[in-house]
Amino acid sequence: MSALEAEALTRRFGGLTAVADVSLSIAVGELHAVIGPNGAGKSTLVNLLSGTLPPSSGRxxxxxxxxxxxPSWRLAQAGIGRSFQRTNVLREMSVFENVRLAAQAAGFAPGLWLRRAKRAAAPIxxxxxxxxxxxxxxxxIAGTLSHGELRLLEIAMALATHPRVLLLDEPLAGMGPEEGERVAALLKELAxxxxxxxIEHDMDFVFAVADSMTVMVDGRVLEQGTPTAIRASDAVREAYLGTDA
Known part of the structure:
Protein backbone atom coordinates (compact mmCIF):
# COMPACT_ATOMS: atom_id res chain seq x y z
CA MET A 1 0.00 0.00 0.00
CA SER A 2 1.17 3.53 -0.76
CA ALA A 3 2.03 5.66 2.24
CA LEU A 4 0.96 8.77 0.34
CA GLU A 5 -1.29 8.95 -2.70
CA ALA A 6 -2.52 12.06 -4.51
CA GLU A 7 -5.19 11.88 -7.18
CA ALA A 8 -5.78 14.80 -9.57
CA LEU A 9 -4.83 17.41 -6.95
CA THR A 10 -5.63 20.91 -8.18
CA ARG A 11 -5.20 24.33 -6.59
CA ARG A 12 -6.54 27.55 -8.06
CA PHE A 13 -5.89 31.11 -6.92
CA GLY A 14 -8.63 33.08 -8.61
CA GLY A 15 -7.99 32.71 -12.33
CA LEU A 16 -4.53 31.16 -11.81
CA THR A 17 -4.16 27.39 -11.60
CA ALA A 18 -0.96 26.74 -9.65
CA VAL A 19 -1.34 22.94 -9.52
CA ALA A 20 -3.46 21.08 -12.07
CA ASP A 21 -4.50 17.40 -11.87
CA VAL A 22 -1.31 16.17 -10.18
CA SER A 23 -1.33 12.48 -9.24
CA LEU A 24 1.48 10.57 -7.56
CA SER A 25 2.04 7.67 -5.20
CA ILE A 26 4.91 7.06 -2.77
CA ALA A 27 5.58 3.99 -0.62
CA VAL A 28 7.63 3.63 2.53
CA GLY A 29 11.19 2.89 1.42
CA GLU A 30 10.92 5.22 -1.58
CA LEU A 31 12.47 8.63 -2.20
CA HIS A 32 10.40 10.46 -4.81
CA ALA A 33 11.77 13.72 -6.25
CA VAL A 34 9.57 16.44 -7.73
CA ILE A 35 11.52 18.67 -10.10
CA GLY A 36 10.73 21.45 -12.54
CA PRO A 37 11.50 25.09 -13.32
CA ASN A 38 10.64 27.95 -10.98
CA GLY A 39 6.91 28.52 -10.93
CA ALA A 40 6.12 24.91 -11.83
CA GLY A 41 3.93 24.47 -8.74
CA LYS A 42 6.27 22.26 -6.70
CA SER A 43 6.06 24.16 -3.39
CA THR A 44 2.32 24.62 -3.82
CA LEU A 45 2.05 20.84 -4.18
CA VAL A 46 3.92 20.37 -0.88
CA ASN A 47 1.63 22.91 0.75
CA LEU A 48 -1.36 20.88 -0.42
CA LEU A 49 0.10 17.60 0.84
CA SER A 50 0.99 19.11 4.22
CA GLY A 51 -2.38 20.79 4.77
CA THR A 52 -1.04 24.34 4.57
CA LEU A 53 -3.40 24.88 1.64
CA PRO A 54 -6.65 23.04 0.88
CA PRO A 55 -7.03 21.66 -2.65
CA SER A 56 -9.57 23.19 -5.02
CA SER A 57 -10.30 19.66 -6.24
CA GLY A 58 -8.79 16.18 -6.20
CA ARG A 59 -8.15 13.64 -3.44
CA PRO A 71 -5.53 20.98 8.39
CA SER A 72 -1.77 20.83 8.84
CA TRP A 73 -1.90 20.04 12.58
CA ARG A 74 -4.12 17.04 11.99
CA LEU A 75 -1.95 15.77 9.14
CA ALA A 76 1.11 16.13 11.36
CA GLN A 77 -0.56 13.95 13.98
CA ALA A 78 -1.51 11.45 11.25
CA GLY A 79 2.07 11.08 10.04
CA ILE A 80 3.11 13.95 7.74
CA GLY A 81 6.40 15.70 8.56
CA ARG A 82 7.80 18.53 6.45
CA SER A 83 10.65 20.97 6.11
CA PHE A 84 10.39 24.37 4.46
CA GLN A 85 12.12 26.13 1.59
CA ARG A 86 13.32 28.71 4.12
CA THR A 87 14.47 27.38 7.47
CA ASN A 88 11.66 27.58 10.01
CA VAL A 89 13.50 27.40 13.33
CA LEU A 90 13.45 29.56 16.46
CA ARG A 91 17.00 30.87 16.30
CA GLU A 92 17.07 32.34 19.80
CA MET A 93 16.20 28.97 21.38
CA SER A 94 18.40 25.95 21.86
CA VAL A 95 18.75 23.21 19.28
CA PHE A 96 17.10 20.75 21.63
CA GLU A 97 14.15 23.01 22.50
CA ASN A 98 13.36 23.54 18.81
CA VAL A 99 13.04 19.81 18.30
CA ARG A 100 11.20 19.17 21.57
CA LEU A 101 8.64 21.85 20.76
CA ALA A 102 8.10 20.34 17.31
CA ALA A 103 7.36 16.96 18.89
CA GLN A 104 5.06 18.50 21.47
CA ALA A 105 3.19 20.69 18.95
CA ALA A 106 2.47 17.69 16.74
CA GLY A 107 0.73 15.98 19.63
CA PHE A 108 3.24 13.18 19.94
CA ALA A 109 2.77 12.95 23.72
CA PRO A 110 0.83 9.77 24.61
CA GLY A 111 -2.83 9.73 25.63
CA LEU A 112 -4.29 10.87 28.91
CA TRP A 113 -4.39 7.39 30.37
CA LEU A 114 -0.62 7.49 30.97
CA ARG A 115 0.93 9.15 33.98
CA ARG A 116 1.67 12.86 33.58
CA ALA A 117 5.43 12.36 33.96
CA LYS A 118 5.46 9.81 31.16
CA ARG A 119 3.45 12.12 28.89
CA ALA A 120 5.91 14.93 29.55
CA ALA A 121 8.89 12.69 28.81
CA ALA A 122 7.65 11.56 25.38
CA PRO A 123 8.57 14.73 23.42
CA ILE A 124 11.96 14.80 25.16
CA ILE A 141 21.62 28.00 20.40
CA ALA A 142 20.03 27.35 17.02
CA GLY A 143 21.10 30.75 15.70
CA THR A 144 24.78 29.78 16.01
CA LEU A 145 24.46 26.81 13.62
CA SER A 146 25.79 26.85 10.09
CA HIS A 147 23.31 26.95 7.23
CA GLY A 148 23.73 23.23 6.63
CA GLU A 149 23.23 22.46 10.31
CA LEU A 150 20.04 24.53 10.32
CA ARG A 151 18.74 22.35 7.49
CA LEU A 152 19.56 19.25 9.51
CA LEU A 153 17.84 20.77 12.53
CA GLU A 154 14.68 21.30 10.52
CA ILE A 155 14.76 17.67 9.36
CA ALA A 156 15.18 16.63 13.00
CA MET A 157 12.14 18.72 13.91
CA ALA A 158 10.13 16.82 11.30
CA LEU A 159 11.46 13.45 12.48
CA ALA A 160 10.54 14.20 16.10
CA THR A 161 6.86 14.02 15.14
CA HIS A 162 7.33 10.35 14.14
CA PRO A 163 6.13 10.76 10.55
CA ARG A 164 5.43 8.06 8.01
CA VAL A 165 5.88 10.60 5.19
CA LEU A 166 8.55 13.31 4.95
CA LEU A 167 8.00 16.31 2.65
CA LEU A 168 11.32 18.11 2.14
CA ASP A 169 11.32 21.41 0.24
CA GLU A 170 14.81 22.20 -1.11
CA PRO A 171 16.85 20.83 1.83
CA LEU A 172 20.12 21.57 -0.02
CA ALA A 173 19.40 25.25 -0.71
CA GLY A 174 22.52 27.32 0.05
CA MET A 175 24.71 24.34 0.97
CA GLY A 176 28.24 23.62 -0.14
CA PRO A 177 29.35 20.25 -1.57
CA GLU A 178 30.47 18.76 1.76
CA GLU A 179 27.23 19.65 3.55
CA GLY A 180 25.27 18.39 0.55
CA GLU A 181 26.97 15.00 0.71
CA ARG A 182 26.04 14.74 4.40
CA VAL A 183 22.38 15.44 3.65
CA ALA A 184 22.37 13.05 0.68
CA ALA A 185 23.59 10.23 2.91
CA LEU A 186 20.99 11.12 5.55
CA LEU A 187 18.10 11.15 3.06
CA LYS A 188 19.07 7.77 1.66
CA GLU A 189 19.06 6.40 5.20
CA LEU A 190 15.73 8.04 6.07
CA ALA A 191 14.09 6.64 2.94
CA ILE A 199 11.85 19.07 -4.00
CA GLU A 200 15.32 20.10 -5.11
CA HIS A 201 17.00 22.09 -7.90
CA ASP A 202 20.41 20.40 -7.64
CA MET A 203 20.02 17.84 -10.41
CA ASP A 204 23.24 15.95 -9.64
CA PHE A 205 21.92 15.42 -6.11
CA VAL A 206 18.42 14.48 -7.28
CA PHE A 207 19.58 11.88 -9.78
CA ALA A 208 21.95 10.42 -7.19
CA VAL A 209 19.34 9.86 -4.46
CA ALA A 210 15.90 9.52 -6.07
CA ASP A 211 14.14 6.21 -6.67
CA SER A 212 11.37 7.82 -8.73
CA MET A 213 10.60 11.28 -10.07
CA THR A 214 7.81 13.61 -11.14
CA VAL A 215 8.58 16.49 -13.49
CA MET A 216 6.22 19.47 -13.26
CA VAL A 217 5.88 22.33 -15.73
CA ASP A 218 3.27 25.09 -15.45
CA GLY A 219 1.52 23.30 -12.59
CA ARG A 220 1.07 20.03 -14.47
CA VAL A 221 2.87 16.70 -14.57
CA LEU A 222 5.05 16.52 -17.66
CA GLU A 223 6.60 13.12 -16.94
CA GLN A 224 6.91 10.50 -14.21
CA GLY A 225 9.27 7.55 -13.90
CA THR A 226 12.69 6.39 -12.78
CA PRO A 227 15.67 8.76 -12.88
CA THR A 228 16.98 6.86 -15.91
CA ALA A 229 13.69 7.31 -17.77
CA ILE A 230 13.45 10.99 -16.81
CA ARG A 231 16.99 11.71 -17.96
CA ALA A 232 16.26 10.04 -21.30
CA SER A 233 12.96 11.87 -21.89
CA ASP A 234 13.08 14.27 -24.84
CA ALA A 235 10.15 16.23 -23.41
CA VAL A 236 11.91 16.72 -20.06
CA ARG A 237 15.20 17.68 -21.70
CA GLU A 238 13.45 20.29 -23.83
CA ALA A 239 11.35 21.72 -21.01
CA TYR A 240 13.79 21.62 -18.10
CA LEU A 241 17.02 19.66 -18.08
CA GLY A 242 18.56 20.96 -21.31
CA THR A 243 20.51 19.15 -23.97
CA ASP A 244 23.53 18.45 -21.71
CA ALA A 245 21.55 16.45 -19.11
Missing part, protein backbone atom coordinates in the same frame (compact mmCIF):
# COMPACT_ATOMS: atom_id res chain seq x y z
CA UNK A 60 -5.30 12.89 -1.07
CA UNK A 61 -4.83 9.67 0.93
CA UNK A 62 -2.42 8.84 3.72
CA UNK A 63 -1.96 5.13 4.39
CA UNK A 64 -5.13 4.47 2.43
CA UNK A 65 -7.23 6.94 4.47
CA UNK A 66 -8.77 9.91 2.70
CA UNK A 67 -7.33 13.01 4.38
CA UNK A 68 -8.38 15.56 1.76
CA UNK A 69 -8.86 18.97 3.35
CA UNK A 70 -7.37 18.04 6.74
CA UNK A 125 12.71 11.24 24.10
CA UNK A 126 11.51 11.97 20.57
CA UNK A 127 13.75 15.04 20.35
CA UNK A 128 16.81 13.15 21.56
CA UNK A 129 16.24 10.36 19.04
CA UNK A 130 15.67 12.79 16.14
CA UNK A 131 18.82 14.80 16.86
CA UNK A 132 20.88 11.62 17.14
CA UNK A 133 19.56 10.42 13.79
CA UNK A 134 20.60 13.58 11.94
CA UNK A 135 23.91 13.78 13.81
CA UNK A 136 23.40 17.09 15.64
CA UNK A 137 24.47 17.92 19.17
CA UNK A 138 21.70 18.92 21.58
CA UNK A 139 23.58 21.80 23.18
CA UNK A 140 23.89 25.30 21.80
CA UNK A 192 14.57 3.12 4.28
CA UNK A 193 11.71 3.53 6.74
CA UNK A 194 9.84 6.59 5.47
CA UNK A 195 8.14 7.68 2.29
CA UNK A 196 10.14 10.77 1.24
CA UNK A 197 9.01 13.45 -1.19
CA UNK A 198 11.86 15.76 -2.14
Missing amino acids: FRLGGQDVTGW EAARAALARVGLEREG RDHAVLL
Whole structure:
Protein backbone atom coordinates (compact mmCIF):
# COMPACT_ATOMS: atom_id res chain seq x y z
CA MET A 1 0.00 0.00 0.00
CA SER A 2 1.17 3.53 -0.76
CA ALA A 3 2.03 5.66 2.24
CA LEU A 4 0.96 8.77 0.34
CA GLU A 5 -1.29 8.95 -2.70
CA ALA A 6 -2.52 12.06 -4.51
CA GLU A 7 -5.19 11.88 -7.18
CA ALA A 8 -5.78 14.80 -9.57
CA LEU A 9 -4.83 17.41 -6.95
CA THR A 10 -5.63 20.91 -8.18
CA ARG A 11 -5.20 24.33 -6.59
CA ARG A 12 -6.54 27.55 -8.06
CA PHE A 13 -5.89 31.11 -6.92
CA GLY A 14 -8.63 33.08 -8.61
CA GLY A 15 -7.99 32.71 -12.33
CA LEU A 16 -4.53 31.16 -11.81
CA THR A 17 -4.16 27.39 -11.60
CA ALA A 18 -0.96 26.74 -9.65
CA VAL A 19 -1.34 22.94 -9.52
CA ALA A 20 -3.46 21.08 -12.07
CA ASP A 21 -4.50 17.40 -11.87
CA VAL A 22 -1.31 16.17 -10.18
CA SER A 23 -1.33 12.48 -9.24
CA LEU A 24 1.48 10.57 -7.56
CA SER A 25 2.04 7.67 -5.20
CA ILE A 26 4.91 7.06 -2.77
CA ALA A 27 5.58 3.99 -0.62
CA VAL A 28 7.63 3.63 2.53
CA GLY A 29 11.19 2.89 1.42
CA GLU A 30 10.92 5.22 -1.58
CA LEU A 31 12.47 8.63 -2.20
CA HIS A 32 10.40 10.46 -4.81
CA ALA A 33 11.77 13.72 -6.25
CA VAL A 34 9.57 16.44 -7.73
CA ILE A 35 11.52 18.67 -10.10
CA GLY A 36 10.73 21.45 -12.54
CA PRO A 37 11.50 25.09 -13.32
CA ASN A 38 10.64 27.95 -10.98
CA GLY A 39 6.91 28.52 -10.93
CA ALA A 40 6.12 24.91 -11.83
CA GLY A 41 3.93 24.47 -8.74
CA LYS A 42 6.27 22.26 -6.70
CA SER A 43 6.06 24.16 -3.39
CA THR A 44 2.32 24.62 -3.82
CA LEU A 45 2.05 20.84 -4.18
CA VAL A 46 3.92 20.37 -0.88
CA ASN A 47 1.63 22.91 0.75
CA LEU A 48 -1.36 20.88 -0.42
CA LEU A 49 0.10 17.60 0.84
CA SER A 50 0.99 19.11 4.22
CA GLY A 51 -2.38 20.79 4.77
CA THR A 52 -1.04 24.34 4.57
CA LEU A 53 -3.40 24.88 1.64
CA PRO A 54 -6.65 23.04 0.88
CA PRO A 55 -7.03 21.66 -2.65
CA SER A 56 -9.57 23.19 -5.02
CA SER A 57 -10.30 19.66 -6.24
CA GLY A 58 -8.79 16.18 -6.20
CA ARG A 59 -8.15 13.64 -3.44
CA PHE A 60 -5.30 12.89 -1.07
CA ARG A 61 -4.83 9.67 0.93
CA LEU A 62 -2.42 8.84 3.72
CA GLY A 63 -1.96 5.13 4.39
CA GLY A 64 -5.13 4.47 2.43
CA GLN A 65 -7.23 6.94 4.47
CA ASP A 66 -8.77 9.91 2.70
CA VAL A 67 -7.33 13.01 4.38
CA THR A 68 -8.38 15.56 1.76
CA GLY A 69 -8.86 18.97 3.35
CA TRP A 70 -7.37 18.04 6.74
CA PRO A 71 -5.53 20.98 8.39
CA SER A 72 -1.77 20.83 8.84
CA TRP A 73 -1.90 20.04 12.58
CA ARG A 74 -4.12 17.04 11.99
CA LEU A 75 -1.95 15.77 9.14
CA ALA A 76 1.11 16.13 11.36
CA GLN A 77 -0.56 13.95 13.98
CA ALA A 78 -1.51 11.45 11.25
CA GLY A 79 2.07 11.08 10.04
CA ILE A 80 3.11 13.95 7.74
CA GLY A 81 6.40 15.70 8.56
CA ARG A 82 7.80 18.53 6.45
CA SER A 83 10.65 20.97 6.11
CA PHE A 84 10.39 24.37 4.46
CA GLN A 85 12.12 26.13 1.59
CA ARG A 86 13.32 28.71 4.12
CA THR A 87 14.47 27.38 7.47
CA ASN A 88 11.66 27.58 10.01
CA VAL A 89 13.50 27.40 13.33
CA LEU A 90 13.45 29.56 16.46
CA ARG A 91 17.00 30.87 16.30
CA GLU A 92 17.07 32.34 19.80
CA MET A 93 16.20 28.97 21.38
CA SER A 94 18.40 25.95 21.86
CA VAL A 95 18.75 23.21 19.28
CA PHE A 96 17.10 20.75 21.63
CA GLU A 97 14.15 23.01 22.50
CA ASN A 98 13.36 23.54 18.81
CA VAL A 99 13.04 19.81 18.30
CA ARG A 100 11.20 19.17 21.57
CA LEU A 101 8.64 21.85 20.76
CA ALA A 102 8.10 20.34 17.31
CA ALA A 103 7.36 16.96 18.89
CA GLN A 104 5.06 18.50 21.47
CA ALA A 105 3.19 20.69 18.95
CA ALA A 106 2.47 17.69 16.74
CA GLY A 107 0.73 15.98 19.63
CA PHE A 108 3.24 13.18 19.94
CA ALA A 109 2.77 12.95 23.72
CA PRO A 110 0.83 9.77 24.61
CA GLY A 111 -2.83 9.73 25.63
CA LEU A 112 -4.29 10.87 28.91
CA TRP A 113 -4.39 7.39 30.37
CA LEU A 114 -0.62 7.49 30.97
CA ARG A 115 0.93 9.15 33.98
CA ARG A 116 1.67 12.86 33.58
CA ALA A 117 5.43 12.36 33.96
CA LYS A 118 5.46 9.81 31.16
CA ARG A 119 3.45 12.12 28.89
CA ALA A 120 5.91 14.93 29.55
CA ALA A 121 8.89 12.69 28.81
CA ALA A 122 7.65 11.56 25.38
CA PRO A 123 8.57 14.73 23.42
CA ILE A 124 11.96 14.80 25.16
CA GLU A 125 12.71 11.24 24.10
CA ALA A 126 11.51 11.97 20.57
CA ALA A 127 13.75 15.04 20.35
CA ARG A 128 16.81 13.15 21.56
CA ALA A 129 16.24 10.36 19.04
CA ALA A 130 15.67 12.79 16.14
CA LEU A 131 18.82 14.80 16.86
CA ALA A 132 20.88 11.62 17.14
CA ARG A 133 19.56 10.42 13.79
CA VAL A 134 20.60 13.58 11.94
CA GLY A 135 23.91 13.78 13.81
CA LEU A 136 23.40 17.09 15.64
CA GLU A 137 24.47 17.92 19.17
CA ARG A 138 21.70 18.92 21.58
CA GLU A 139 23.58 21.80 23.18
CA GLY A 140 23.89 25.30 21.80
CA ILE A 141 21.62 28.00 20.40
CA ALA A 142 20.03 27.35 17.02
CA GLY A 143 21.10 30.75 15.70
CA THR A 144 24.78 29.78 16.01
CA LEU A 145 24.46 26.81 13.62
CA SER A 146 25.79 26.85 10.09
CA HIS A 147 23.31 26.95 7.23
CA GLY A 148 23.73 23.23 6.63
CA GLU A 149 23.23 22.46 10.31
CA LEU A 150 20.04 24.53 10.32
CA ARG A 151 18.74 22.35 7.49
CA LEU A 152 19.56 19.25 9.51
CA LEU A 153 17.84 20.77 12.53
CA GLU A 154 14.68 21.30 10.52
CA ILE A 155 14.76 17.67 9.36
CA ALA A 156 15.18 16.63 13.00
CA MET A 157 12.14 18.72 13.91
CA ALA A 158 10.13 16.82 11.30
CA LEU A 159 11.46 13.45 12.48
CA ALA A 160 10.54 14.20 16.10
CA THR A 161 6.86 14.02 15.14
CA HIS A 162 7.33 10.35 14.14
CA PRO A 163 6.13 10.76 10.55
CA ARG A 164 5.43 8.06 8.01
CA VAL A 165 5.88 10.60 5.19
CA LEU A 166 8.55 13.31 4.95
CA LEU A 167 8.00 16.31 2.65
CA LEU A 168 11.32 18.11 2.14
CA ASP A 169 11.32 21.41 0.24
CA GLU A 170 14.81 22.20 -1.11
CA PRO A 171 16.85 20.83 1.83
CA LEU A 172 20.12 21.57 -0.02
CA ALA A 173 19.40 25.25 -0.71
CA GLY A 174 22.52 27.32 0.05
CA MET A 175 24.71 24.34 0.97
CA GLY A 176 28.24 23.62 -0.14
CA PRO A 177 29.35 20.25 -1.57
CA GLU A 178 30.47 18.76 1.76
CA GLU A 179 27.23 19.65 3.55
CA GLY A 180 25.27 18.39 0.55
CA GLU A 181 26.97 15.00 0.71
CA ARG A 182 26.04 14.74 4.40
CA VAL A 183 22.38 15.44 3.65
CA ALA A 184 22.37 13.05 0.68
CA ALA A 185 23.59 10.23 2.91
CA LEU A 186 20.99 11.12 5.55
CA LEU A 187 18.10 11.15 3.06
CA LYS A 188 19.07 7.77 1.66
CA GLU A 189 19.06 6.40 5.20
CA LEU A 190 15.73 8.04 6.07
CA ALA A 191 14.09 6.64 2.94
CA ARG A 192 14.57 3.12 4.28
CA ASP A 193 11.71 3.53 6.74
CA HIS A 194 9.84 6.59 5.47
CA ALA A 195 8.14 7.68 2.29
CA VAL A 196 10.14 10.77 1.24
CA LEU A 197 9.01 13.45 -1.19
CA LEU A 198 11.86 15.76 -2.14
CA ILE A 199 11.85 19.07 -4.00
CA GLU A 200 15.32 20.10 -5.11
CA HIS A 201 17.00 22.09 -7.90
CA ASP A 202 20.41 20.40 -7.64
CA MET A 203 20.02 17.84 -10.41
CA ASP A 204 23.24 15.95 -9.64
CA PHE A 205 21.92 15.42 -6.11
CA VAL A 206 18.42 14.48 -7.28
CA PHE A 207 19.58 11.88 -9.78
CA ALA A 208 21.95 10.42 -7.19
CA VAL A 209 19.34 9.86 -4.46
CA ALA A 210 15.90 9.52 -6.07
CA ASP A 211 14.14 6.21 -6.67
CA SER A 212 11.37 7.82 -8.73
CA MET A 213 10.60 11.28 -10.07
CA THR A 214 7.81 13.61 -11.14
CA VAL A 215 8.58 16.49 -13.49
CA MET A 216 6.22 19.47 -13.26
CA VAL A 217 5.88 22.33 -15.73
CA ASP A 218 3.27 25.09 -15.45
CA GLY A 219 1.52 23.30 -12.59
CA ARG A 220 1.07 20.03 -14.47
CA VAL A 221 2.87 16.70 -14.57
CA LEU A 222 5.05 16.52 -17.66
CA GLU A 223 6.60 13.12 -16.94
CA GLN A 224 6.91 10.50 -14.21
CA GLY A 225 9.27 7.55 -13.90
CA THR A 226 12.69 6.39 -12.78
CA PRO A 227 15.67 8.76 -12.88
CA THR A 228 16.98 6.86 -15.91
CA ALA A 229 13.69 7.31 -17.77
CA ILE A 230 13.45 10.99 -16.81
CA ARG A 231 16.99 11.71 -17.96
CA ALA A 232 16.26 10.04 -21.30
CA SER A 233 12.96 11.87 -21.89
CA ASP A 234 13.08 14.27 -24.84
CA ALA A 235 10.15 16.23 -23.41
CA VAL A 236 11.91 16.72 -20.06
CA ARG A 237 15.20 17.68 -21.70
CA GLU A 238 13.45 20.29 -23.83
CA ALA A 239 11.35 21.72 -21.01
CA TYR A 240 13.79 21.62 -18.10
CA LEU A 241 17.02 19.66 -18.08
CA GLY A 242 18.56 20.96 -21.31
CA THR A 243 20.51 19.15 -23.97
CA ASP A 244 23.53 18.45 -21.71
CA ALA A 245 21.55 16.45 -19.11
